[in-house]
Amino acid sequence: MTTDVTIVVATRNRRHQLLSLLPRHTAPVIMVDNGSDDGTPAAVAREFPGVRVVELGRNAGAGAARNVGVGLARTPYVAFADDDSYWAPGALDRAAALLRRHPRTALLTGEVRVGAAARRDPVSAAMARAPLGTEPDAPGPTVLGFLACAVVLRRDAYRQVGGFAERLGTYGEEALLAMDLAAAGWNLAYVPELVAHHLPVPAGRDxxxxxxxxxxxxxxxxxxxxxxxxxxxxxxxxxxxxxxxxxxxxxxxxxxxxxxxxRRLPVEVEAALVTLSRAGATAPLSAEVPEPVPSAAA
Structure with missing residues (x-):
């Protein structure tokens, strides 16, 4: 089991899917529950005593839940997973090694494989085209967006910029964090060898x-x-x-x-966002996308 990475899982009312995926996690897990009323916290505590269960008692949103989880983690690196996703074997060990080797990189986003067929998410395909190029001391192409279920990040960098803006709740909260990390001088990189599997539920959301x-x-x-x-x-x-x-x-x-x-972004970060826009790429909104629906470009 990976010892330098903690997996933070934000969840709400996805008990059955969460219980089926928790055995696939290969690092210590902190599960933060956003006020589930389907018995999720009790079921996880009963079936997975090694998982740290945190109950917020209300639906504070995914960003707030992740902030709580990162605050409780004691490892230098944190990976996010959704209640419908998991990291491929070996991905977190590799991510930790890359972050140790590249001290200016705060966040690694991996390749998302969607559904039972494990098709590559269009977000990942867009990132692979690397419209921003690759920094000399980075482990992969520079990005300014990510899907939260497919990132491993440096805990200190996350806390430096304040984590997710909790007021944004869930859906599209990633974009602001990506901008703030870049504005603080950190690099964000796409590394396709880090694979995250996403098994979205095709129904249940409005x-x-x-x-x-x-x-x-x-x-x-x-x-x-x-x-x-x-x-x-x-x-x-x-x-x-x-x-x-x-x-x-x-x-x-x-x-x-x-x-x-x-507060306005540094000139170089704003210029990079303009470059992405002109290349036809936009920051992804969320990994919460039913399988038949294409994801937004990265």
Whole structure:
């Protein structure tokens, strides 16, 4: 079992799938439960006594749950997994070795293989095209986005930038963290040999509600870090969809928070985001995608 990495799993009401995947984890696990009412915490504690179970008692969102898990971890590196994902054998040992060898790299994102057929997620295919190139001292192509179920990161770097913005909850919360790590001078790299398997549930979530939250978070992230021109483009795009318009209204309710926490990205990070946009690549929103639906580009 990997000893330098802790796996943090955020979950809510996915007891059966979580119980089936926990045996596949190859490092110590901290499971943070977001107010499940299906008996998840008790079942995990009973069947997997080696897993540390943390109950938040409410649905605080995936980002908040991961922040709690990282705060409790004592290893230098942390891997995230969802309740419908797991890391391939050997991936976490390799990730730890790469992070030791590349001290300027804060985050490694691996290749996501989706479903029983283990098809490569389009996010991974986009990252492999490496529109930002590869830094000389990095283990793979530079990225400015990731799917949370497929990252291994340096715990100190995560804590340095404050982790996930808990106000963003779940869906699209990764983009802001990626920007903040890059703004702090850290490299983020795609390493395809690190494989994460994602077995998404094809039903059970409300797609319109999800689009609403994704839009809210996309708008808030742009308002917090990007130029006004980018924010205007994001708003215009959201306005075309009824769920997007609802997301815009939700975002407006957080205007005071945005004003208190807004800070522009360094010129080089903003330029890299523009390069990604021109290359037709955008930051992924979430790994919570039913198998028949293509993921967003990275």
């Amino acid at each position: 797609p319109r509600a999800r689009r609403r939250v994704e839009t809210r978070n996309r708008v808030l992230t742009a308002a917090l870090r990007r130029p006004g021109s980018v924010l205007r483009a994001v708003v215009a795009d959201a306005w075309r969809d009824p769920a997007g318009r609802a997301g815009l209204r939700d975002a407006a309710r957080h205007s005071g928070w945005v004003l208190r926490h807004r």
